[in-house]
Amino acid sequence: MSWRYKFVLLFFVGVFLLIIIRLFHWQVIRASELAALGQDQYGRVIKLDPKRGQIMTSDGFSIAANKLSYLVFANPKEVKNLNSQSELLSKFLDIDVATISAQLNLDKFWVPLKSQVDRKTKEEIEQIKIPGVGFQEQYIRYYPEASTAAKLLGFVGKDENGDDRGYFGLEGFYDRQLRGKTGLALQIHDALGQPILSKMNDTTAQVNGRDLILHTDRTIQYLLDKEIKEGVERYGASSAAAIIMDPKTGGILAMSSYPTFDPRSYRDYSDDLYRNPLLSDTYEPGSTFKPLVMASALDAGLIKPDTRCDICAGPVTIGEYDVRTWNNKYNKDETMIEVIQHSDNTGMVFVGRKLGLDRMLSYFNKFGIGEITGIDLQGEVEAPIRSRDSWYPIDAATATFGQGITVTPIELITAFSAIANDGKRMEPHVVASIQTPEGERIDINPKVLSKPISEKTSKIMTEIMVNAVDKGEAKWAKPKGYRIAGKTGTAQIPVAGHYDPNQTIASFIGFAPAEDPKFLMLVIVDRPTTSIYGAETAAPIFFRVARNILTYYKIPPSE
Amino acid sequence: MKRPILLIIFIAFIIAGLTIAQINVGNKIATAGSELSQIQSEVDKYERENSILQEQILDTSSYTNIEEKAKELGFAPVKKSVSMVSAPPLAMKQ
Numbered sequence: 001m002s003w004r005y006k007f008v009l010l011f012f013v014g015v016f017l018l019i020i021i022r023l024f025h026w027q028v029i030r031a032s033e034l035a036a037l038g039q040d041q042y043g044r045v046i047k048l049d050p051k052r053g054q055i056m057t058s059d060g061f062s063i064a065a066n067k068l069s070y071l072v073f074a075n076p077k078e079v080k081n082l083n084s085q086s087e088l089l090s091k092f093l094d095i096d097v098a099t100i101s102a103q104l105n106l107d108k109f110w111v112p113l114k115s116q117v118d119r120k121t122k123e124e125i126e127q128i129k130i131p132g133v134g135f136q137e138q139y140i141r142y143y144p145e146a147s148t149a150a151k152l153l154g155f156v157g158k159d160e161n162g163d164d165r166g167y168f169g170l171e172g173f174y175d176r177q178l179r180g181k182t183g184l185a186l187q188i189h190d191a192l193g194q195p196i197l198s199k200m201n202d203t204t205a206q207v208n209g210r211d212l213i214l215h216t217d218r219t220i221q222y223l224l225d226k227e228i229k230e231g232v233e234r235y236g237a238s239s240a241a242a243i244i245m246d247p248k249t250g251g252i253l254a255m256s257s258y259p260t261f262d263p264r265s266y267r268d269y270s271d272d273l274y275r276n277p278l279l280s281d282t283y284e285p286g287s288t289f290k291p292l293v294m295a296s297a298l299d300a301g302l303i304k305p306d307t308r309c310d311i312c313a314g315p316v317t318i319g320e321y322d323v324r325t326w327n328n329k330y331n332k333d334e335t336m337i338e339v340i341q342h343s344d345n346t347g348m349v350f351v352g353r354k355l356g357l358d359r360m361l362s363y364f365n366k367f368g369i370g371e372i373t374g375i376d377l378q379g380e381v382e383a384p385i386r387s388r389d390s391w392y393p394i395d396a397a398t399a400t401f402g403q404g405i406t407v408t409p410i411e412l413i414t415a416f417s418a419i420a421n422d423g424k425r426m427e428p429h430v431v432a433s434i435q436t437p438e439g440e441r442i443d444i445n446p447k448v449l450s451k452p453i454s455e456k457t458s459k460i461m462t463e464i465m466v467n468a469v470d471k472g473e474a475k476w477a478k479p480k481g482y483r484i485a486g487k488t489g490t491a492q493i494p495v496a497g498h499y500d501p502n503q504t505i506a507s508f509i510g511f512a513p514a515e516d517p518k519f520l521m522l523v524i525v526d527r528p529t530t531s532i533y534g535a536e537t538a539a540p541i542f543f544r545v546a547r548n549i550l551t552y553y554k555i556p557p558s559e
Numbered sequence: 560m561k562r563p564i565l566l567i568i569f570i571a572f573i574i575a576g577l578t579i580a581q582i583n584v585g586n587k588i589a590t591a592g593s594e595l596s597q598i599q600s601e602v603d604k605y606e607r608e609n610s611i612l613q614e615q616i617l618d619t620s621s622y623t624n625i626e627e628k629a630k631e632l633g634f635a636p637v638k639k640s641v642s643m644v645s646a647p648p649l650a651m652k653q
Contacts, residue, residue, distance in 0.1 A: 061617070061620070062613075062617055065613065065614070065617055066610070067610070067614050068607060068610045068611060068614070119611065137603075137607070139610070142614065142617075144614075144617035144618055144621040144623075145621050145622060145623055146621075146623055148622070148623065218622065219622075222622045
């Protein structure tokens, strides 16, 4: 082959290679960019935003809904008098003049000025007819009851892409159900820009968010929020919180804590306030823990209600420590009924010794102590109990009266649901059912987590707790005529390796009516200053709320 | 020879008829775009009104608002409830 042929052959091969490379560049590397350019000439992709699902209380009231608002934008090319228009817009939009003026000075056809502007402001701006200013509809999250149930609900903020996203509480836990699915549609238009009916393609369908229907009762929630707020002010506490549960289903009827935040303007509050202390904080429960230990010993058949304590005549010495009663008064040979009535620590040490550490830990396990409850809210933390090897005799003794052991409030109330519900511990749940955009309702059935004690033990323990309310330190606050089972708690707070005698967590846990419980409630008051005792702070809050709920449920007195 | 001519004329008529029909239907569908815009804006309008009404209903029926209005009208919370339950008789026939 002569060199000429070879040259021509190589020339053509080279040209073909160049063509192939160029085609590869257009058809593979820049394929999506060119396709988008082509698509722009005959249509546009429309983002179809789904509507976020609503959150409704048990009476069907939307406690979290969607509200129409507006994005105010401007076309700087149409602005005629920059200074006067900037001043006018600044007044209506509550943004400084320099910011507005800078936006209107940009060499663009469209600049956003402010989002989430309400209807009233939009109408006011419309009336003065500012050239080049327009409005784009948008839906924002709206909470009609303001800060009511704020920590239960959480709030809706933005994610890294600028899309809505739920944080904390129900908004966070059920975000995927609530947010729905964004749709994309290709709208092909004619030369005049009119959409062509036959040329509308849904590339992906938009799906609206699902609604949540709660166990939460709006009336009870409102009453509780009010009482908790007033309680903090009345007792000079640093904070207070409460949960009300239906012990038969585990449904959360109300959940409140104060101080709180307003989900409509969550940015104005400290991040610390977003956290729900009822799920995310651990504390030493103090005497409210005693009924669980007592119920364990009763269930194991190791004691009876009339068993007498033979170590209750004075302080109990364990190693280098002395266990004393809260008021340093001792009741020789008192019964187990009286141990709970007097909230006697030495009596509980007696019960703990009868029970033994291994059996006590086994019952803790059955009551779910040290485990998460699985409540459907974002932010629940685990408060694990120490391993078997690291329990010293003093730890086993103090755990019987709720010191040296930590729980979350939701964990404690869930454990108590076993006493109020014939021995069955229920999974706490806020959402009763989920409703699809098509109207289909998916019910979430109550779930039994465990059965730590028998029905008989639960009845006995209930009577012991009724006696504690009727004859205990908090009897003065109890509504007359009702049988209420309950227990006060005054737990000291560990500070730098020792307990501070002047700072306590005062609490009260109980349920009513004792013979057929309709609600189970835990009230916690953190560092009250008017009195350090649960009987004088948390108990009055409990009984005020209980009285209102009994009236609301139309339950007549039984005594 | 007559048969193919008739057949060709017949087919030509059918083609012409179908073409006219297609143009007519295509035209109607294409112009329905503006109709679609109108319907869509009607739907948007009703959705907007619904949303505004829902907001007003929620605002008005919220406990926060009701409590405020009740206070303005001079109502006070009930401190003590009265139970209207009749006392059981001294002796009951079983």
